[in-house]
Amino acid sequence: MKRQSEERETAIRKTIRQIPRGKVATYSQVAASAGYPLCHRQVVQVLRKSGDSLPWQRVVGAGGRIALKREAGHDQRLRLEMEGVKFRGSRVAMEEHQHVFRTWEV
């Protein structure tokens, strides 16, 4: 069914847009928050397809790792720093910048 893929894609996009400036979320986190904990890989596909229509720089790998390749990764880092995100070594300081999706409470 194509419908379901589209729904997921939509949910994923929406979730990514919910990440505020200066915050980040991991692929797994985005997938889970979108309602599909097993689809972190689709998150990647959505990001690749969507291009600049999403704040793609706010999605990082587990532990704050930048998953993009060399140049692109550097670019992502610059964009994040520009938003006020701090880094610890080559990773995002997750303790401060990991976005908390609170769809289940409050």
Added chain:
DNA sequence: CGGGTGACTTCCC
């Protein structure tokens, strides 16, 4: 159905 792809994860050295 099967094989290729990927901005993943986790484990291990």
Added chain:
DNA sequence: GGGGAAGCCACCC
């Protein structure tokens, strides 16, 4: 901390 291997899952031919 960096690098490699294996595992997993969904998407797309």
